[in-house]
Amino acid sequence: MPGPREIFVRIDRCMGCHSCELACAVEHSKNKSLYNAISEHPQPKKRIYVERADTQACVPVLCRHCEEAPCMHACICGAISRNKEGVVLTDSGKCIGCWTCVMVCPYGVIGRHLETHKSYRCDRCPDRDIPACVDACPTHALIYHTVEDFSQGVRKDTARQMTAGQGG
Amino acid sequence: MSASKRRYVIIGGGAAGMAATTAIREQDRLGSIVVISEEQDMPYFRPMIPFLISGKKAEADMALAGRGPYQAEGIHIRTGVRVIRVEPEAHQVYVTGGEKVPYDKLLIASGSLPNIPADIKGVEAEGVFALRTLDDARKAALRAKKGGHVIMLGGGMLNLKTAFSLLERGLDVSLVVHSPQVLSQLMEPEDAALIRKALDMAGLKILTGCNAERIISDKDGVTSVALTNGMEIPCRMVFIGKGVLPNVDFLSNGPVHIDHGVVVNQYTATNVPDIHAAGDVAATFDPATGKMIVAGLWTNAVEMGRCAGNNMAGNVTRYGGAFGIQNATQVADVPFVSMGVVHTKGNDFETHTAESYGSYRRLVFSPDGTRLAGAVFVRDISRAGLYRFLIREAMDIGRIKAQIIDHKLHYGHFVCSPLAKGG
Numbered sequence: 001m002p003g004p005r006e007i008f009v010r011i012d013r014c015m016g017c018h019s020c021e022l023a024c025a026v027e028h029s030k031n032k033s034l035y036n037a038i039s040e041h042p043q044p045k046k047r048i049y050v051e052r053a054d055t056q057a058c059v060p061v062l063c064r065h066c067e068e069a070p071c072m073h074a075c076i077c078g079a080i081s082r083n084k085e086g087v088v089l090t091d092s093g094k095c096i097g098c099w100t101c102v103m104v105c106p107y108g109v110i111g112r113h114l115e116t117h118k119s120y121r122c123d124r125c126p127d128r129d130i131p132a133c134v135d136a137c138p139t140h141a142l143i144y145h146t147v148e149d150f151s152q153g154v155r156k157d158t159a160r161q162m163t164a165g166q167g168g
Numbered sequence: 169m170s171a172s173k174r175r176y177v178i179i180g181g182g183a184a185g186m187a188a189t190t191a192i193r194e195q196d197r198l199g200s201i202v203v204i205s206e207e208q209d210m211p212y213f214r215p216m217i218p219f220l221i222s223g224k225k226a227e228a229d230m231a232l233a234g235r236g237p238y239q240a241e242g243i244h245i246r247t248g249v250r251v252i253r254v255e256p257e258a259h260q261v262y263v264t265g266g267e268k269v270p271y272d273k274l275l276i277a278s279g280s281l282p283n284i285p286a287d288i289k290g291v292e293a294e295g296v297f298a299l300r301t302l303d304d305a306r307k308a309a310l311r312a313k314k315g316g317h318v319i320m321l322g323g324g325m326l327n328l329k330t331a332f333s334l335l336e337r338g339l340d341v342s343l344v345v346h347s348p349q350v351l352s353q354l355m356e357p358e359d360a361a362l363i364r365k366a367l368d369m370a371g372l373k374i375l376t377g378c379n380a381e382r383i384i385s386d387k388d389g390v391t392s393v394a395l396t397n398g399m400e401i402p403c404r405m406v407f408i409g410k411g412v413l414p415n416v417d418f419l420s421n422g423p424v425h426i427d428h429g430v431v432v433n434q435y436t437a438t439n440v441p442d443i444h445a446a447g448d449v450a451a452t453f454d455p456a457t458g459k460m461i462v463a464g465l466w467t468n469a470v471e472m473g474r475c476a477g478n479n480m481a482g483n484v485t486r487y488g489g490a491f492g493i494q495n496a497t498q499v500a501d502v503p504f505v506s507m508g509v510v511h512t513k514g515n516d517f518e519t520h521t522a523e524s525y526g527s528y529r530r531l532v533f534s535p536d537g538t539r540l541a542g543a544v545f546v547r548d549i550s551r552a553g554l555y556r557f558l559i560r561e562a563m564d565i566g567r568i569k570a571q572i573i574d575h576k577l578h579y580g581h582f583v584c585s586p587l588a589k590g591g
């Protein structure tokens with residue numbers, strides 16, 4: 001049986017257009033429209049970050065929903081748990097804003113909402129079939145696959161590149 | 169011993185004990201797991217108890233079972249039962265009432281107890297608290313209803329959090345601190361300046377450089393505190409927040425090796441076969457300093473408890489050590505994080521300090537400048553976890569040092585620039 005789908009990043013394809021960030025923030029707004037999202041309070045927040053590591057490379061960084069999720073285990077009030085699909089979720093009703101999760105996340109992808117005094121992170125868009133960031137990415141740098149499908153794709157890509165390299 | 173039905177016994181239903189139960193259950197679906205807990209209450213999130221005093225949360229909001237990662241089934245929790253002694257030859261623990269509970273694998277997760285300095289007289293008086301348990305918080309909340317002035321002895325995290333829960337209830341609160349500044353365990357006095365300012369603004373009165381000598385009381389409880397500087401301050405409640413000590417009394421005269429805390433190896437095992445220890449009770453090592461420590465932190469207790477649970481269930485797991493300092497919190501609307509080596513006076517660590525827009529940071533590097541050893545972030549604490557990771561792994565930081573110093577590090581740097589020097 002294939003595992004649940006995850007968001008994968010193909011760094012070589014990211015052009016740094018930030019469409020994913022915008023789509024993420026809009027998806028996490030009340031009205032889910034860009035126009036309204038801008039004036040909403042509390043301000044809707046993106047949970048994906050397109051970082052520029054040097055002049056060339058852009059890297060979309062987002063929650064990996066780690067298997068041994070440090071944030072979930074470190075949380076001092078039980079606000080972070082994993083659902084059946086393997087998604088690690090922060091229950092903002094339970095979050096006390098102590099920022100312990102921010103201190104232990106090795107990816108630096110847990111945000112602090114200053115207006116609400118709660119932490120937030122990628123929730124893989126529970127209302128959508130495909131997460132908003134993936135949907136918005138024009139170059140398919142973000143893809144939503146099972147681990148099996150993704151690694152198969154990578155194998156095919158590599159094979160293609162190798163044969164291309166051989167002039168075949 | 170039939171491997172299919174191992175008997176696991178856990179002493180203490182705190183962070184370490186309960187984290188161990190989930191880890192055991194992930195590995196062993198059939199074994200019996202019994203948690204013996206001296207407290208009358210079912211396990212709860214201990215760091216939340218100040219909210220009972222402020223009234224921001226109810227007791228039910230603090231219950232641990234079924235929340236966060238604590239979803240394991242088939243765990244038998246026996247509350248209000250104290251382990252009086254451990255009998256390793258017979259593989260059993262002797263509990264209140266004279267019953268003997270047999271084990272195949274035992275975890276000592278008895279936590280810590282508040283340190284009550286012997287030189288403060290009159291601590292038995294009614295209205296004197298050392299907040300540790302939900303029941304302590306209940307009693308404190310009840311007394312706080314009567315209002316009045318509160319004196320907190322000690323300027324650490326516990327007292328600051330408790331002080332705010334009392335301020336939020338509208339009480340007058342004064343903090344008496346021996347050190348020249350608050351939070352002296354977690355940072356240097358300069359690092360705490362911004363926090364101090366916010367505490368002052370929030371209405372917390374702070375007296376530094378003095379101690380309590382005597383707590384004075386009458387039949388209704390505490391009436392005042394006499395300080396070493398000659399002052400006597402009237403009050404109706406006193407909170408002692410002078411650190412914690414490992415809870416090891418019930419192990420004295422037994423074979424389990426104790427040196428301050430229960431001494432464990434890298435696999436959370438004690439010197440006695442089939443007995444592990446984890447959490448505040450355990451003496452472990454700090455990878456940041458290499459020293460033996462008793463950590464006293466939820467995050468460490470959970471991590472170590474999980475590790476112990478895995479080891480007890482046969483999934484051999486090495487424990488990476490506990491950070492003596494790894495605190496994140498927010499007091500008086502000022503978030504801060506303090507991790508690893510933060511006390512650098514009189515040694516040759518390389519430090520970089522910066523203050524801008526009401527934020528403050530100090531990055532501490534190894535004397536040769538190649539490794540991050542510690543960090544203090546005040547107000548802007550974003551991506552603190554990346555820095556913690558570097559400290560913990562003692563990684564050669566090579567080309568990303570400038571980003572670290574500027575607090576501009578992000579995960580993209582790990583993906584794109586090889587960390588090794590010159591990479």
Ligand SMILES: Cc1cc2nc3c(=O)[nH]c(=O)nc-3n(C[C@H](O)[C@H](O)[C@H](O)COP(=O)(O)OP(=O)(O)OC[C@H]3O[C@@H](n4cnc5c(N)ncnc54)[C@H](O)[C@@H]3O)c2cc1C
Pocket residue numbers: 076098179180181182183184185204205206207214215216217218249250251252277278279280299300301326329415418446447448449464465466467468469496497
């Ligand atoms: C108010 C407060 C706020 C805190 N805030 C933070 C924070 O923000 N961040 C952080 O990292 N840490 C925080 N801590 C510290 C954290 O709660 C502890 O480090 C953590 O609870 C340690 O877990 P433990 O399982 O080792 O021990 P404990 O939680 O102390 O649990 C041990 C349990 O064992 C029981 N026990 C002891 N002896 C026996 C016996 N002989 N028989 C049966 N049962 C026994 C005890 O009654 C207790 O219930 C806070 C603590 C307090 C009190």
